[in-house]
Amino acid sequence: MMLPILLTTVGEFILKHAINVNTTADTIQTLGIFDGMVNALQNPMIVSAYICIFLGSILWLIALSKYELSFLYPFLSLSFLFITIGSEWLLDEHVSSTRYIAVLLIIVGLIIISRSPNNEKEHEYYACK
Amino acid sequence: MKFILLFLIIAVRTATDISFKKAVHDMEFTCINSTISNLTNALLCPYYWLGIIFGIANVLVWTVSLEYFDLSFAYPFLSISFITIILCGKLFFNEHLDAYKLTGISFITVGSMILFLG
Numbered sequence: 001m002m003l004p005i006l007l008t009t010v011g012e013f014i015l016k017h018a019i020n021v022n023t024t025a026d027t028i029q030t031l032g033i034f035d036g037m038v039n040a041l042q043n044p045m046i047v048s049a050y051i052c053i054f055l056g057s058i059l060w061l062i063a064l065s066k067y068e069l070s071f072l073y074p075f076l077s078l079s080f081l082f083i084t085i086g087s088e089w090l091l092d093e094h095v096s097s098t099r100y101i102a103v104l105l106i107i108v109g110l111i112i113i114s115r116s117p118n119n120e121k122e123h124e125y126y127a128c129k
Numbered sequence: 130m131k132f133i134l135l136f137l138i139i140a141v142r143t144a145t146d147i148s149f150k151k152a153v154h155d156m157e158f159t160c161i162n163s164t165i166s167n168l169t170n171a172l173l174c175p176y177y178w179l180g181i182i183f184g185i186a187n188v189l190v191w192t193v194s195l196e197y198f199d200l201s202f203a204y205p206f207l208s209i210s211f212i213t214i215i216l217c218g219k220l221f222f223n224e225h226l227d228a229y230k231l232t233g234i235s236f237i238t239v240g241s242m243i244l245f246l247g
Contacts, residue, residue: 012204015192015195046192080205083204084201084205091199099205101243102241102243102247104240105237106237110208110211113230113233113234113237116229117227
């Protein structure tokens with residue numbers, strides 16, 4: 001169940017790195033938003049990053065069918081943690097301490113939501129005939 | 130101006146999840162083991178295609194957002210989409226909103242405000 005989280009996180013890092021490399025401050029002005037988007041989607045690093053993220057979502061759906069939602073939400077908050085820490089180390093972004101506090105609050109909120117007893121549906125799947 | 134992108138990405142993510150949830154809700158899975166009949170049912174349901182369209186829009190808007198913002202700034206904003214998904218779940222699917230969810234929502238809201246202002 002860690003695998004979808006890792007895949008999504010890694011995919012987002014690759015995506016941001018590829019966009020950093022691909023885009024300078026001038027690109028958006030010269031190309032405009034739409035052309036900039038089309039240009040970005042032709043970059044193979046960006047495409048492979050999205051494939052990573054897509055595989056991560058599929059694995060996440062499979063995990064959802066196996067485990068309860070209340071069990072899985074804390075893992076999602078892990079991905080927030082990984083992305084914040086990783087973007088400081090890997091992407092050399094400037095993450096201020098207020099950002100860390102904000103992310104921590106969001107993680108606590110997600111964990112509280114996952115403790116809700118009403119996360120599962122009441123009906124059960126019928127047995128196959 | 131560029132902050133409209135953040136609003137847009139949250140809206141598109143919420144729409145994607147709600148469409149897929151509506152698709153699953155309408156299909157009424159009766160037999161979890163027969164994947165093929167479920168799959169064909171899925172392809173026929175219009176909400177499924179709506180979800181796919183919103184998913185593609187998600188990719189486009191997220192790409193543009195990452196050109197303007199840091200990843201550590203933009204990614205936690207997706208947590209706001211959790212809030213909107215929970216609220217839409219209450220609105221469209223009559224799901225339960227209890228004290229836990231409301232407390233968690235308030236934590237996430239405060240965290241997002243700190244992120245935005247900080």
